[in-house]
Amino acid sequence: MKSNLLSNIFNPADLRLLQEAQLPQIAQELRQFIIDVVSVKEGHLGASLGVIELTIALHYVFNTPEDLLVWDVGHQAYGHKILTERRENFHTNRQIGGISGFPKRGESVYDTFGVGHSSTSISAALGMAIASQLKGDFNKQHIAVIGDASIASGMAFEGLNHAGVTDANILVILNDNAIGIDPSVGALKKYLTAVKNGKNPKQNNMIKSLNFDYSGPIDGHDLPTLIKELNRLKKTKGPKFLHIVTTKGKGLQQAEENQVKYHAPGKFDALTGEIHLKSEENLPPKYQDVFGLTLLDLAKKNEKIIGITPAMPSGSSLKFMMDEIPERAFDVGIAEQHAVTLAAGMATQGMIVYCNIYSTFLQRAYDQVIHDVALQDLPVIFCLDRAGLVGEDGATHHGVFDIAYLRSIPNMIIYAPINEIALQNILYTAQFGLEHPIAIRYPRGRGIISNWEVENFGQYENIKIGDGNCLKSGTETAVLSTGTIGNNVIAALNECGNPKTIAHYDFPFIKPLDHNILHYTFENFKTLITIEDGVISGGFGSAILEFAAANNYTNKIQILGVPDVFIEHGTVLQLQQLCKIDVKSLANLFSNRSK
Structure with a gap:
């Protein structure tokens, strides 16, 4: 019977004492450790399971924390946390007083940059790399790990564009699993799929054209290959790009087969993977479903209605409309700025646009809200899901700033329904040309009216603007x-x-x-x-x-x-x-x- 290796790993220095042949056992134990804890305590599962081998390889090859490792978003960093002195208190993950569900500078020297929102890793790592050069430290390594959904965001391209004209010692690792929370979308996703399938010749590589030393795609679950390539890249100077292919949820069959549901599945059976379903009988609806079902109903009756979401069709429940009226419901990927200005462009042509963005993520498009929407007084309907305190996702995700940051904008109407019926009614009212943009803010979780859909669905009333x-x-x-x-x-x-x-x-x-x-x-x-x-x-x-x-x-x-x-x-x-x-x-x- 094999001894438990993970129990003796307190930090990456311990990991580097192992033989390379022992690392697959560490991977197996680390996966099971995450499954065992998350099955009981809840949290983000699939993303961390998908990068177990990469996490081990990075800490094995590079001299962390002296070498700087930046995770994008941070959903995938559970393995990183466990290997970096937090295994014994990992059970407190996302609980009050416990460790954060995301990398956080104040929590560990191994968390080099605080994250939670997407597409920041390349810019942050590049900033670190340039700073190292200025300090005369030319041997320090700077690694950004970013997913295929996040790299499609504008900020990631801005970072790549700048890095490519520097000689900064930066390694960008693309963790390509074809999914963020929902499946990745867009032309870049199609390009990456073609690269993985060998349909794009190397000389037509867009990353190489940005002046990166490109390698891959390689199997992100093949530890020997990963370690060999990372050792090669460690000796290569300048901007480097490694394309790895992984499977989100790797090692748990249900998580591999249903990657959306097992992104954050709640409590589940650690042995079978079966999710412990909570009875929803006689429960009030989720506010996101009130939005999604109401918008679908309104869109069926009004051909000018458009739905837009930046990469959150399931979380926002715009998926109801996307499934039935796909030509008028758009997932634009992790691109909040684009989503807002796209909505503005549609509004200039008389379309009635419901732009659904989580409150915390609308912060990323503040200039577009002011410059492209409010300044032109375009009647875009912003539906701000997850407004208020959101719970275990913590400081990076609370939607507590939207009232303050929107209230100062001229022409902006701000509405906060007290319940599901009020939300329905303002969604209904907004389609009739309010002549100004409106932000409708509502919380994560369930409402208060258990019989909402049976007795109240579709019974809309027009709301008088400004009435309390x-x-x-x-x-x-x-x-x-x-x-x-x-x-x-x-x-x-x-x-x-x-x-x-x-x-x-x-x-x-x-x-x-x-x-x-x-x-x-x-x-x-x-x-x-x-x-x-x-x-x-x-x-x-x-x-x-x-x-x-x-x-x-x-x-x-x-x-x-x-x-x-x-x-x-x-x-x-x-x-x-x-x-x-x-x-x-x-x-x-x-x-x-x-x-």
């Missing part, structure tokens, strides 16, 4: 909430007996605000409390403060939301508790107010 709602009357304190966090307010008021002193107003429109309700609340309540699941700095509460200052109101105003720090990973409930916007914290606040 009184949800509960009161006498002394007015609580002003926006979006689904308002349901925490409702639950908290119920928990403390619905005190008569406290009123509750829902502001679905963050911009424009309902001035009639605001004047009423400032004139009739001593204290106002604002609540949002976004950053306090520049957010909804700030808008209320601005209104008060402009109208010379001096009422006491308390602002609740996400404080001026980056919020780390944990469950949504734990993070709401941290921000004091969970039901219990609000109930305690309201109880003290009503005494």
Whole structure:
């Protein structure tokens, strides 16, 4: 019986003491270790399983952490974390107080660059390589590992374009598995497929034309070949590019066969791979499905409606429309800037464009939102999924900045529905020409109405722009909430007996605000409390403060939301508790107010 080798590997220095012939056993044990932990604790599975051999080879050949290794996005870095002094606490991955699900500089010297969003690795590694040259260190290695979906992004091409005219000591490794979270799309994907199939002659190699020393494609699961090629490249100066072919989910049959589902499968059986399905009977719908099914219904009735997503057809549920009306639903790949300006171009021609981008990823297209959409006052409909605190993905993925970064843009309408019906109704209303761009923000996860699709689907109502709602009357304190966090307010008021002193107003429109309700609340309540699941700095509460200052109101105003720090990973409930916007914290606040 073979001894367990992985248990004796605490860092890459230990790994480099092994014979090369022992590395396949390490690969097998590392795969099983990840499967065993993720099956119970959840997390990103398929991407890490696909780069086990590459991870081992990189740390075996290169002198990490002195040689600098940069992972793109970081979904695939679990093996890296386990081999770099975090095996014993890997079970805390993505849990509050535990290690991050992504490489993070503050966590380990082996994490040379913090990641979470795509296509940053080449630019970061190039920056490191140029800095090494300037410091006179010409032997240090700088390696960027990037997937075929991420390399299609504009920023990755910008990095390649610059690297090719330098003599920087940088190695770009393309981990080509033909999939990101969803299958890769676009002309570059077709080109890479042709290269893998031997249909593109070497002299027509686009990477070589950018002045890189190109090698590959090679089997990314063949450890001896990987190690041999990495040793060769280590001695080669200047910009280098290694094309490897891998299988996402390698080593777990179900993960190989269903790569989309096993990207982050939740809890599953470590032996069989079978996902532990949660009963969805009588559960409210996911907000993403409310969007996807409603858009499909609207698009069937209105031939001008277009759907766009940058590489998230499953996550956004635009896939419903892509399956039934593919000619009007577009996955443009990891290209948020392109998605926004593409939508703007379509809007100039009278199309009704629903551009669905996760809140955290719209940050990547801020200039396009301002310059290409808002400045021209084009009525693009931005559907911002995963707005607010998203949970275990942590600081890189929380959608807590969108209110603040969009509120300052002229012509922009911002809407945050309190529930599924409000989301449906604003999606319906937006198609009738709002004359301005609108951002509709809604959270990750489920709504609150379990019978939504049976009783409410398709029963649309037109929404009057700028209107708020009184949800509960009161006498002394007015609580002003926006979006689904308002349901925490409702639950908290119920928990403390619905005190008569406290009123509750829902502001679905963050911009424009309902001035009639605001004047009423400032004139009739001593204290106002604002609540949002976004950053306090520049957010909804700030808008209320601005209104008060402009109208010379001096009422006491308390602002609740996400404080001026980056919020780390944990469950949504734990993070709401941290921000004091969970039901219990609000109930305690309201109880003290009503005494």
